[in-house]
Amino acid sequence: MSLEEYLGLFIDESKENLQVLNGNLLKLEKEPENTEVLNEIFRVAHTFKGMAKTMGFNYTSDLTHNMENLLDPLRSGKKQATGKVVDLLFSCLDKLEGLVDSIVDKGSEHEDTSVNELVKDLQAAINNKETAEPDTSACQKLEFNEYEQIVIQEAISQGLNVKEITVCISNDCVLPGVRSFMVNSALENMGEIIKYQPSVEEIESGVFLKTKDFDHAVKVLLITHEPDEHIIDKIQDISEIAEVEVSDITAETQINQKLEENNIDTTEENQQPEENKQEDLQSQKAISKVVNQTIRVNAGRLDKLMNLVGELVINKTRIFELSKGLENNDLLNSVGFMENITGEIQEIVMKLRMVQVDQVFNRFPRLVRDISKNLKKEVNLVIKGKEIEIDRAVVDEIGDPLVHLIRNSLDHGLETPEERIRNGKSAKGTIELHALNEGDNILIKVIDDGKGIDPERIKSKAIAKGFITEEAARSLDESAIFDLVLKPGFSTIEVATDLSGRGVGMDVVKSKVSSLGGTIDISSKINKGTTVTITLPSTMAIIQALIIKIGEEIYAMPLNCINEVIDITANQVKKIQNKEVITVREKTIPLIRMPEFLETPDYVEDPEKPITVVIVKSHEKYLGISVTELVGQQEVVIKPINKKLCSEHYISGATTLGNGEVALILNINNLV
Amino acid sequence: MLEDLIRSGQKELQVIIFKLGSEEYAVPINCVQEIIMPQKATRIPKSPKYVEGVINLRGNIVPVIDGKKKFLLKEKSSNPLIDKRIMVLEVENETTGLIVDSVNEVINLNVSEIEPPPIDLEENTEIFCGIGKYNNRLLILINSEKFMTIHEEAKKIEAFSKVTDVIKKARAAV
Numbered sequence A: 001m002s003l004e005e006y007l008g009l010f011i012d013e014s015k016e017n018l019q020v021l022n023g024n025l026l027k028l029e030k031e032p033e034n035t036e037v038l039n040e041i042f043r044v045a046h047t048f049k050g051m052a053k054t055m056g057f058n059y060t061s062d063l064t065h066n067m068e069n070l071l072d073p074l075r076s077g078k079k080q081a082t083g084k085v086v087d088l089l090f091s092c093l094d095k096l097e098g099l100v101d102s103i104v105d106k107g108s109e110h111e112d113t114s115v116n117e118l119v120k121d122l123q124a125a126i127n128n129k130e131t132a133e134p135d136t137s138a139c140q141k142l143e144f145n146e147y148e149q150i151v152i153q154e155a156i157s158q159g160l161n162v163k164e165i166t167v168c169i170s171n172d173c174v175l176p177g178v179r180s181f182m183v184n185s186a187l188e189n190m191g192e193i194i195k196y197q198p199s200v201e202e203i204e205s206g207v208f209l210k211t212k213d214f215d216h217a218v219k220v221l222l223i224t225h226e227p228d229e230h231i232i233d234k235i236q237d238i239s240e241i242a243e244v245e246v247s248d249i250t251a252e253t254q255i256n257q258k259l260e261e262n263n264i265d266t267t268e269e270n271q272q273p274e275e276n277k278q279e280d281l282q283s284q285k286a287i288s289k290v291v292n293q294t295i296r297v298n299a300g301r302l303d304k305l306m307n308l309v310g311e312l313v314i315n316k317t318r319i320f321e322l323s324k325g326l327e328n329n330d331l332l333n334s335v336g337f338m339e340n341i342t343g344e345i346q347e348i349v350m351k352l353r354m355v356q357v358d359q360v361f362n363r364f365p366r367l368v369r370d371i372s373k374n375l376k377k378e379v380n381l382v383i384k385g386k387e388i389e390i391d392r393a394v395v396d397e398i399g400d401p402l403v404h405l406i407r408n409s410l411d412h413g414l415e416t417p418e419e420r421i422r423n424g425k426s427a428k429g430t431i432e433l434h435a436l437n438e439g440d441n442i443l444i445k446v447i448d449d450g451k452g453i454d455p456e457r458i459k460s461k462a463i464a465k466g467f468i469t470e471e472a473a474r475s476l477d478e479s480a481i482f483d484l485v486l487k488p489g490f491s492t493i494e495v496a497t498d499l500s501g502r503g504v505g506m507d508v509v510k511s512k513v514s515s516l517g518g519t520i521d522i523s524s525k526i527n528k529g530t531t532v533t534i535t536l537p538s539t540m541a542i543i544q545a546l547i548i549k550i551g552e553e554i555y556a557m558p559l560n561c562i563n564e565v566i567d568i569t570a571n572q573v574k575k576i577q578n579k580e581v582i583t584v585r586e587k588t589i590p591l592i593r594m595p596e597f598l599e600t601p602d603y604v605e606d607p608e609k610p611i612t613v614v615i616v617k618s619h620e621k622y623l624g625i626s627v628t629e630l631v632g633q634q635e636v637v638i639k640p641i642n643k644k645l646c647s648e649h650y651i652s653g654a655t656t657l658g659n660g661e662v663a664l665i666l667n668i669n670n671l672v
Numbered sequence B: 001m002l003e004d005l006i007r008s009g010q011k012e013l014q015v016i017i018f019k020l021g022s023e024e025y026a027v028p029i030n031c032v033q034e035i036i037m038p039q040k041a042t043r044i045p046k047s048p049k050y051v052e053g054v055i056n057l058r059g060n061i062v063p064v065i066d067g068k069k070k071f072l073l074k075e076k077s078s079n080p081l082i083d084k085r086i087m088v089l090e091v092e093n094e095t096t097g098l099i100v101d102s103v104n105e106v107i108n109l110n111v112s113e114i115e116p117p118p119i120d121l122e123e124n125t126e127i128f129c130g131i132g133k134y135n136n137r138l139l140i141l142i143n144s145e146k147f148m149t150i151h152e153e154a155k156k157i158e159a160f161s162k163v164t165d166v167i168k169k170a171r172a173a174v
Helices: A004-030 A035-055 A058-075 A083-106 A113-132 A146-157 A176-188 A200-204 A228-236 A251-263 A265-291 A299-326 A329-352 A364-375 A392-413 A417-422 A455-465 A470-475 A478-484 A506-515 B002-008 B154-173
Strands: A161-169 A191-197 A216-224 A241-248 A354-356 A379-384 A389-391 A429-438 A441-448 A519-525 A529-537 A542-550 A553-558 A562-568 A574-576 A579-584 A587-593 A611-618 A621-627 A629-637 A651-656 A662-666 B012-020 B023-028 B032-036 B051-057 B060-066 B085-091 B094-100 B102-110 B128-134 B137-142
Touching: A004 A035, A004 A083, A004 A364, A035 A058, A058 A083, A058 A113, A083 A113, A146 A161, A146 A191, A146 A216, A161 A176, A161 A228, A176 A191, A176 A200, A176 A216, A176 A228, A228 A241, A299 A329, A299 A629, A299 A651, A329 A354, A354 A392, A364 A379, A364 A392, A389 A392, A392 A429, A392 A441, A392 A506, A392 A529, A455 A470, A455 A478, A478 A519, A506 A519, A542 A621, A553 A629, A579 A621, A629 A651, A651 B060, A662 B051, B012 B085, B012 B094, B012 B137, B023 B102, B051 B094, B085 B102, B102 B128
Parallel strands: A379 A429, A553 A662, A587 A621, B023 B137, B060 B094
Antiparallel strands: A161 A216, A161 A241, A191 A216, A354 A389, A429 A441, A441 A529, A519 A529, A542 A553, A542 A629, A562 A611, A574 A579, A579 A587, A611 A621, A651 A662, B012 B023, B012 B102, B032 B085, B051 B060, B085 B094, B128 B137
């Protein structure tokens, strides 16, 4: 068995578990006594440990093992999850993330001595608890139910010996379960076993009693004639047994136990809910089994399938056209049927690529928590619309820009609590992360109720930096001013902090968003807050496009940014500041002559012919694009194109047409 | 690359021989995905001159580069046009087509018969692995990884034509 094979699985599951851990730790911070959350955290740590041990990642398993030890008393209510403990768990989470990252990069853990320090911290925290709660041995005592007590009494009255045997299995034993079964069968030959603790089922699922020194211990109640030494010898014969202890159970011990029971009724009560909890947990598991009817699929295969379906769609169109020429009704029928099926396949494959935007959003609560602690600001993060689905390719890319926006909001947007109160606001600021569908697009908004952006400051800054002249600044409207923020090298904060303000932020955000085919808008009111809206196409893979001819070359334009198509005569084109513009319904729109712009070879313009102009809209701005001929509207599959080939960003990809030729897709957002 | 090859202890290197102009070049066979007939490529506006465009290779968009244009080899091919091929190379997970004048054969080149590039090219040797000798033929062995980088540096191209010249002289001497 090669562990390499399982590495991918390990990484996937670990990442999932880290997310669960993150979410639950945040919950724990708010409700430190929520045992359900604690149980979930424990479960994750346990799974982690198991997986890491299997894969031989010792740091990870060591760390999670100690986390488990810390969590155990927490969930049984013996210790409170104080802020300190939660912080410790958070740093464990960070460390785990680091370890998993290095596993992703190199396939192995990096040598990290800081793990040991963290483990020491954990152990210190654990010990701290144990001094406070010395009574951990209580759970180690055998408890007898009524039936067992009768059997014990009966045995004693018949002159038989009842022994309580404690067997500790050595810590480095790989299969403690097997050893415990060997203990069981050895004892069976010597008498009658009344009670075996933990039960067979528990042992199968890896639950053992714990003692001070040993992780795996079992207790057995045996009715026997054999002398103690004999029993010890027999058990010691089994390998990997570290310690054996035999004590007699007399009528007296029983009475003691009874007394104990009467005195502390609560023990039983305590036991009860725990059992219930276990049942709850089991039923939860059963539910999740029903819900999680999913399988993992290699992303590469999904892309390939996507690609093939794209080809299928294109060929379907081609067959459809061919069959129309043949006028054979049977053929037309079956082609029509095929069209339906391919349409459905396409839809399903498209959906396969969609993931919930939650995958990006779920890292933000932690981010906001850390940064706001750091900045000593009080923040309430509101996340809306996390169930909105978005193309996988977008999810991978959009995280970093959002991180930047949120940091900006925290650092520059929100004020300190004192300032807020002075301005008549609540001390606690709000940052809202909001995803919503709008037509074919998906909007992601980052809204804060902070101090807002001062347009005058932006203006003077832009003039000082030489982005615009003073004259030009005067004629700018508000949204144009905010657009200045997106320019490279623009930063209004005088002192760069480690969070933001280095002037490399917003333009990077903008270029990332536009590389995804999206746009970004800023609106802001002083003292009311700032809203940054990112508009993204909901799918990156298949779009409705207008197919046009420029010269003899065919191009595609995404339909969602086309406003209208008009024919104009050459004398309708005017010049303003040496740039060509046209007037459409009293609006002046710049015109780009595409054949010239794209350096189309062998193109001669006929000045007599009317010019076909496609009016496109992006960023609330209009642009006229002159084209030679409109070919038609069609669904096209966007395929990536080697970015190095088109250093300018006005081509967003390519697609194959029905005849097998390649058409380039124009990136309208970057033309405007 | 040549050092790596010698170090690996491999005795033979299987290469594909192709022609640009009148010279014979060779690339290791494992980086050639396939060889296809030339087809009409879609021009990419404002791309470098040597980029012929993109073609549709079974649904994948593959950029095609004209080998002679890229390396400023002016001379005419000694082969008829019908011999033109596109060699589809897979380099660093990017598939790129290279237009060559002809693809001749696949041979096993003795590693001991490969010599390092004959002139001092300063740091620009990385395009070439060396000169391969095979039955009195001199083959310019190409390191496809460096060769296919789309953003070329003028120096590399210069080096390329230098090597081609040197080979010519060497052949004349033989």
